[in-house]
Amino acid sequence: MERSNPLPLYxxxxxxxxxxIRAGHLAPHTAIPSEPELVARYRVSRATVRQALTELVHExxxxxxxxxxxxxxEPRVQQTLSELTSLSEDIRRRGKRPGGLLLxxxxxxxxxxxxxxxxxxxxxxAIRLVRxxxxxxxxxxxxxxxxxYPRATGIYQRARELGEGSLYSMMAxxxxxxxxxxxxxxxxxxxxxxxxxLRIPPDEPGLxxxxxxxxQTGSPIAYSEVFYPGSRYEYMVTLRVAKS
Amino acid sequence: MERSNPLPLYxxxxxxxxxxIRAGHLAPHTAIPSEPELVARYRVSRATVRQALTELVHExxxxxxxxxxxxxxEPRVQQTLSELTSLSEDIRRRGKRPGGLLLxxxxxxxxxxxxxxxxxxxxxxAIRLVRxxxxxxxxxxxxxxxxxYPRATGIYQRARELGEGSLYSMMAxxxxxxxxxxxxxxxxxxxxxxxxxLRIPPDEPGLxxxxxxxxQTGSPIAYSEVFYPGSRYEYMVTLRVAKS
DNA sequence: CAGTGGTCTAGACCACTTC
DNA sequence: AAGTGGTCTAGACCACTGG
Numbered sequence: 422m423e424r425s426n427p428l429p430l431y432x433x434x435x436x437x438x439x440x441x442i443r444a445g446h447l448a449p450h451t452a453i454p455s456e457p458e459l460v461a462r463y464r465v466s467r468a469t470v471r472q473a474l475t476e477l478v479h480e481x482x483x484x485x486x487x488x489x490x491x492x493x494x495e496p497r498v499q500q501t502l503s504e505l506t507s508l509s510e511d512i513r514r515r516g517k518r519p520g521g522l523l524l525x526x527x528x529x530x531x532x533x534x535x536x537x538x539x540x541x542x543x544x545x546x547a548i549r550l551v552r553x554x555x556x557x558x559x560x561x562x563x564x565x566x567x568x569x570y571p572r573a574t575g576i577y578q579r580a581r582e583l584g585e586g587s588l589y590s591m592m593a594x595x596x597x598x599x600x601x602x603x604x605x606x607x608x609x610x611x612x613x614x615x616x617x618x619l620r621i622p623p624d625e626p627g628l629x630x631x632x633x634x635x636x637q638t639g640s641p642i643a644y645s646e647v648f649y650p651g652s653r654y655e656y657m658v659t660l661r662v663a664k665s
Numbered sequence: 666m667e668r669s670n671p672l673p674l675y676x677x678x679x680x681x682x683x684x685x686i687r688a689g690h691l692a693p694h695t696a697i698p699s700e701p702e703l704v705a706r707y708r709v710s711r712a713t714v715r716q717a718l719t720e721l722v723h724e725x726x727x728x729x730x731x732x733x734x735x736x737x738x739e740p741r742v743q744q745t746l747s748e749l750t751s752l753s754e755d756i757r758r759r760g761k762r763p764g765g766l767l768l769x770x771x772x773x774x775x776x777x778x779x780x781x782x783x784x785x786x787x788x789x790x791a792i793r794l795v796r797x798x799x800x801x802x803x804x805x806x807x808x809x810x811x812x813x814y815p816r817a818t819g820i821y822q823r824a825r826e827l828g829e830g831s832l833y834s835m836m837a838x839x840x841x842x843x844x845x846x847x848x849x850x851x852x853x854x855x856x857x858x859x860x861x862x863l864r865i866p867p868d869e870p871g872l873x874x875x876x877x878x879x880x881q882t883g884s885p886i887a888y889s890e891v892f893y894p895g896s897r898y899e900y901m902v903t904l905r906v907a908k909s
Numbered sequence: 910c911a912g913t914g915g916t917c918t919a920g921a922c923c924a925c926t927t928c
Numbered sequence: 929a930a931g932t933g934g935t936c937t938a939g940a941c942c943a944c945t946g947g
Contacts, residue, residue: 465918467919498879600905604903609852626852712935713937716935
């Protein structure tokens, strides 16, 4: 707890607790120190402690029980959301090595669907990225991404880095921070081109997933269409169920 | 703002703001009154105002911008998460009437997969519910749910009410509150029985979605397997992307 | 500069759990 | 009764935004 540190105290406390949990010093379903205890140990006010704990609860690391204490969540609850929305992370989680080949990076007008999803104005264009994603060198998905131009100019310039990097993290570093994703999943047959690039029979059904990503204000920042051949990849989604 | 009301002040304030947003008095992307303004108007402390606002931000109704103000989210961001995890809600959202037919409600030992997912102990059983879900009387999904027994005894007793009701809301009322859901989606062909009940050709591919639901502590409270024929239903998922 | 939200304090009282 | 988290107050100072 460094008061000279520019990072907020509640944030520092969060990091300390996260580390203790990740290091295994605090096992799942065991209680962490009580709030007054944390107040005394780290010399901060209770409000500060509660802000740290409340955020960790929202992030799925802790849960509270009135009158009993604050407990550590199971790893399954801890690893929620973001990791599984990224294909590369999911591949890594399954013990495989993610990779990718950027086939196309261009500016296009975009189909009506694309323009609608990205709410493009008349004069605006879309950046189109086409990739074949691989796991241990085996092609497992054909992905086409569209981003609004000129808003995502930085992405267009850095497209070459997308070999194995994550598009989402590059977007975040360009100020396009994903907040909500809407996904639509259908069973479908591959197009001729998809079958060829993924090296699958043209009659092997797979999943066609379209995904529109929005930032915190609800503005669309990306639209993607992905084909996953049925024999190569199982599509996983983890989501937190809202309260009310 | 009734101080005699047993409901907390921050909660009452949340409800007031929610109502104003839903009623359209506060349009998307417009600023709500500032925090000092709310303090004065509702005669509560700033901490109380901030607790209300922070929760509404987490619920996707508001977003904050440092130095500028607090703004109303777009409806698309507001209607996140829970509603779309419920098939009935999704059907309703598309302007169709949800329905369902409960085919089976029984106690079983369950396959290894089921027992593993629900972490059943040797002597424990599973409640098995089989349903055909409909939209405007058209069958759109074949769903098999498993719940831990005896933990979900109440569900077993109330199974008949599941005609059109939501299993999730019934679970919540029985103290089995869903918190996290893990879904796995595959393209697949229907079984003979599914094809017959859904009245689809046996070679029409669809989606096979398995879903394990956990409560806040990470204990599994339900496991389900659903088949959606490709021609009848598009599977939708909306999720919030985690920050870090 | 004034106004906004972001962080923080030092208290207080209450409701729930356990013994 | 003692300990836990849940709610609430009345202040304070800071960082960011806009004119």
